[in-house]
Amino acid sequence: MPGSPRGVNRVRRYQKTRAAAVMLLALLLVPAASATIIWGPYVTNTTTGSATIAWKATGEEPGWVEYSSEGGEVCRVASAGEEGMHRVHLAGLLPATTYRYRVGTGGATVEDCRFRTFGDRTFTCIIYGDTQGQRPFFTQTERHGLVAEKMAGEEDILFVIHTGDFVGDESEWDEFFALAGPVLGNTTLVPVAGNHDGTAEVFSAIFGLPPYYSFDAGSLHVTVLDSNDRAWADMRTQTAWLKEDLTSPLPQTIVAFHHPPFSSDRKHPGGDLAIRAEWCGIFAQNDVDAVFSGHTHTYERYRVNGTEYVVAGCGGGPFYPLSEEKPEGYQAGREETLGYIRATISPVSIGIEVVPVADITRDGEVTMHPAGAVIDTVRLNTAGGWWSVLASAPGVWELPGLWRR
Numbered sequence: 374m375p376g377s378p379r380g381v382n383r384v385r386r387y388q389k390t391r392a393a394a395v396m397l398l399a400l401l402l403v404p405a406a407s408a409t410i411i412w413g414p415y416v417t418n419t420t421t422g423s424a425t426i427a428w429k430a431t432g433e434e435p436g437w438v439e440y441s442s443e444g445g446e447v448c449r450v451a452s453a454g455e456e457g458m459h460r461v462h463l464a465g466l467l468p469a470t471t472y473r474y475r476v477g478t479g480g481a482t483v484e485d486c487r488f489r490t491f492g493d494r495t496f497t498c499i500i501y502g503d504t505q506g507q508r509p510f511f512t513q514t515e516r517h518g519l520v521a522e523k524m525a526g527e528e529d530i531l532f533v534i535h536t537g538d539f540v541g542d543e544s545e546w547d548e549f550f551a552l553a554g555p556v557l558g559n560t561t562l563v564p565v566a567g568n569h570d571g572t573a574e575v576f577s578a579i580f581g582l583p584p585y586y587s588f589d590a591g592s593l594h595v596t597v598l599d600s601n602d603r604a605w606a607d608m609r610t611q612t613a614w615l616k617e618d619l620t621s622p623l624p625q626t627i628v629a630f631h632h633p634p635f636s637s638d639r640k641h642p643g644g645d646l647a648i649r650a651e652w653c654g655i656f657a658q659n660d661v662d663a664v665f666s667g668h669t670h671t672y673e674r675y676r677v678n679g680t681e682y683v684v685a686g687c688g689g690g691p692f693y694p695l696s697e698e699k700p701e702g703y704q705a706g707r708e709e710t711l712g713y714i715r716a717t718i719s720p721v722s723i724g725i726e727v728v729p730v731a732d733i734t735r736d737g738e739v740t741m742h743p744a745g746a747v748i749d750t751v752r753l754n755t756a757g758g759w760w761s762v763l764a765s766a767p768g769v770w771e772l773p774g775l776w777r778r
Contacts, residue, residue: 408432408479412550415557416488417564417580419532420588421468424488424561425581427460429550430478440474442467454478460581468492486558489531491590494720498590499524500629500683501713502536502667503690504553505569506545510691513540513548516733517689519741520711523730525555527715531590533560534597536667536685537567537631546579563588567631567667568601585611587618592720592755594621598630600648600666612651619659625723625755626661627716633666633684635675635700638693641668643700656680662723662753665714669693672712672727674749677702681751683725685714692733705749709733712748723753 413428426438436452436459452459459478466472469492475484501524504517524533533556539549550557564580566573573584584599596618604611619626633641634649645668656664657678667686670693675682682702686693692709699706711731717724727749729742 408434408481410476410478410481410483411547413554413558414438414474414476414483414486415550415554416561417582418462419488419491419561421490421492422466423462423464424466424472424490425460425462426474426476426488427458427579427581428476428478428483430454430457430459430481432457432479434479436461436476436478438463438474438476440472442470442472452478458578466490483558488559488561489529491531491588493531493591495718496531496591497527497529497715497717498532498534499527499530499713499715500534500536500665500685501688502565502567502631503538503670503686504535504549504688505538505541505690506548507541507691511737513545513552513689516711517549518552519739520688520713520730521552521556523728524713530556530560532563533557534563534595534629534665535565535688536629536665537565538569538667538686538690539564539567541569541690543571543575563595563597563629565597565629565631565667566599566601573599573603585614587621589621589623591718592623592625593718593723594619594623594626596626596628598628598652600630600632600645605647608651612655615652616655616659619655619661624720625718626659627663627665627723628656628661629665631666632668633673633682633686634664635677635682635702636669636673636684637696637699637703637706638669638671638673639696640693642696642698644669653677653680662755663725671695671706671708672710672749673706674704674751675700675702676704681725681753683714687712692735704751707748709735710748712742722755725749725751725753 408430410430414426418425438461439449441447450461452461471489473487506513566576566584587596632645634644636644661680663681665683669684670686670690672687673684710729712729715726726747729748732740
């Protein structure tokens with residue numbers, strides 16, 4: 374009977390079932406939270422014919438890269454990603470060519486980025502490092518942000534060498550990529566492992582590179598080494614690799630690693646003497662033009678056995694005071710100044726300029742430097758030998774680039 378308890382129960386069960394179905398349908402129709410790109414994009418591993426584009430997003434949604442040269446066909450490459458980390462290798466590129474690209478994951482995109490493949494006769498690069506903050510006293514935003522903003526105004530930077538200590542600890546990676554994004558999305562990043570940047574596995578997961586490697590750009594050979602404590606467990610292998618790597622036939626060579634072999638920093642007096650003993654003789658024997666390091670949060674330059682040793686640790690970390698007593702070969706230095714190195718490479722020379730961004734007193738007073746300011750310069754003449762003849766030969770700049778590991 375319609376009015377019986379059994380009939381009422383049926384109606385109630387039906388109403389509950391229908392309500393649950395409606396709720397489930399509503400949940401299914403609600404759009405999933407859109408992904409957010411939190412790191413990058415940034416470019417590594419560039420050669421004359423390839424490059425790798427990386428970014429990190431929230432969630433596990435697939436991603437993609439679209440890219441093209443000026444007037445060229447737009448190509449699209451998919452990325453499955455792993456734990457939100459995406460890395461896409463682009464091959465078959467043209468040498469000395471600018472590519473525009475954009476990346477996406479889920480509904481999130483980053484537009485209008487660019488990079489240039491290697492192969493130019495003359496180019497400019499930037500070297501800087503030690504961009505970590507020092508909470509609670511200051512953050513990366515307050516100091517590294519000033520340097521990154523100035524660097525973003527530089528035009529036609531082929532690559533940026535970061536000499537290590539991107540962060541103070543793992544909590545700063547999001548902040549680093551947020552600040553450096555306008556720079557790193559439009560050039561190639563050459564990362565050096567610092568002592569605050571985590572394990573070798575963390576370094577590889579972020580940058581897709583081992584702790585030591587090398588590559589060629591035009592007439593320049595670039596060697597990146599691992600000077601951290603962990604490297605000493607198998608330093609013999611790395612040093613043997615270094616000796617072989619420096620047999621490169623290119624006429625110009627620079628080396629980058631974190632710990633400076635020469636420094637007047639009071640916290641690390643004299644520099645890293647173990648690294649000096651291990652590698653500096655090899656640099657002299659192989660006519661290395663310049664060595665770039667960080668770790669000491671200041672700018673210094675030394676000239677020892679024909680090699681310029683440059684400390685470029687003024688990217689934002691807490692300043693270290695310098696001692697009046699200097700190691701051999703001291704040429705120049707600057708305390709309490711944020712800045713970076715701008716290097717111009719040609720077939721016959723390497724020009725180094727130190728670009729100051731801001732002076733910051735121990736009381737925290739900030740004085741910005743005007744546009745065009747330079748506080749130290751040096752020109753390394755590297756002309757001569759077979760390269761001065763080969764440099765004029767057609768097609769030499771289209772030789773395949775190589776990142777050695």
